[in-house]
Every structure is written in structure tokens, then in C-alpha cells.
Amino acid sequence: MTATACTGSSGREYAVPKAACGVQVGSELLSPLLPDGEKLTQRDYKFGPTQPRCELKVNGNLVVHFSGDVVPASTDVIAVNERGMRGLGHSEAANIGQDSRIADRGALAVDSCTYGGKQQKFVAEIELKHQAIQDVSERRDALRSLLKAYLPAVMTYVGCS
Template sequence: MGSKLLSPLLPDGEKLTQRDYNFGPTQPRCELKVDGNLVVHFSGDVVPASTDVIAVNERGMRGLGRPAAANIGQDARIADRGALAVDRCTYGGKQQKFVADIELKQQATQDVSERRDALRSLLKAYLPAAMKNMGCN
């Protein structure tokens, strides 16, 4: 993902740092910080194919502000301060689902419509890249 997709979501600052880590074997995470302050958190999860990802995450998405359906992957939601998408994935020889989640910890712009558009564009790029990185087919 290029800076063109990220820059509308990042506040002004001197130094951008990235920390990648794994919460578990099928749970990659990434944090972006500007001047030492956490601004964006990315997560990915491989879950069983039977999981209703949108229902499981409904409360959390409501907490991010007015989630609305988006045409990304199998299903997606874009909220005021975050985005979530799910798509089918073959992982470890089994049909699974991959969940991509983006949460803004600070807002670069107060324009909610602009922020939601930027989240939508970022999620469209992040979902397939994260799936490929995880080894999902």
C-alpha cells in the first residue's frame, strides 16, 4: 500500500514508524505511529468459514461510528473511524474466511465523508494484499 492511500488518514508529523507483529499464527497486526503516537491499527484474521464476521463485529463497528455496507470482498463495513472486510480464503487446505480490519486511533481530518472515502480506498487495497501476505488463495 502506498503513501497515496495512507496520507489522507495520517495527521501531520515529523516521523512515521511502523511496527509489524503477529497476535497468533493466523493473526498479523501492524501499527502506524506518527511522532510516537498510534494513529492506525491494521489487523488480519483467518477464521472458520462458518463465522458470521459482520455479526460478530457489529458492536465494535458501531463504536467506530455509523457503519455502512461497502462492496469490498464478500462483505464489508466502512465506519467513521474504521473499516472491516471479509472474503473467502483457502488457508491450510481448508475453506476459511479472511478478515481485514483498519482502526483509526487519531483522525487526520474532521471531514467524515472524506475520511470514509479514504478508508474505503485503503481497505480495497489492504484486503487482497493482506490475504496474499497471509497465504490465502
């Protein structure tokens, strides 16, 4: 009985946000990928106006990392990121944007856009640092749904139309 009292209550005690560091994704899409815990915090940082980054932490532990980048139109994004996607587990093509990959612990999508008056590409990535969903197929489905919402929202956020 004492051991149970020391472990604390299980469940989610924080509200799931509708946005990841200002990028509207919808709490219903984010919720399945977040673990139980007491407190969720967001850290928004950028390497420049075309490179948004966002970390979601639960109880101080990094659980989801979002990133985006405007890159030259000639960049073969999938080839450049192939090694990283392999590290996320069994990457396979998905039907999001111009090209995309869904892996066991992350997702990547690319789409063309105009930024600064030039034809460019935008790359959106989501990496799970904690697997709230243990079933890999369900986790991939949740990642696919979140990436489908995140890609156009983050493109709008940086002004890549």
C-alpha cells in the same frame, strides 16, 4: 512571536511508506489518513501466522491500527464484529470483498479464501486512532480506498488465497 516559535513548524516531515508492516497498500492511499508530524514508526506484531497486526505511530502516538485474521468459513464476521463497528461510528455496508463495513473511524472487510487446504474466511480491519481528515465523508472515502487495497494484499501476505 515567541509562542509561534515554540509550537514548531506544521506539516509532514516523514516519508509516507508504501507498505504497512510489509503489506503493500500504496503511499497514495495511506497518506490522507496520516497526520502531520516529524516521525512515523511502524510496529509489526502477530498473534500467529494467520493474525497480522500493524501499528503506525506519528511522533509516538498511535494513528492507524491494521489487523487481519483467518477464521472458519462458518463464522458470521459482521455479526461477531457488530458491536465493535458501532463503536467506530455509524457503520454502513460497503462493496469490498464478500462483505464489508465502513464507519467514521474504521473499516472491516471479509472475503473467502483457502488456507491450509481448507475453505476459510479472512477478516481485515483498519482502525483510525487519529482523524487526519476532519470531513467524515472524505475520511470514509479514504478508508474505503485503503481497505480495498489492504484486503487482497494482506490475504496474500498470510497465504490465504
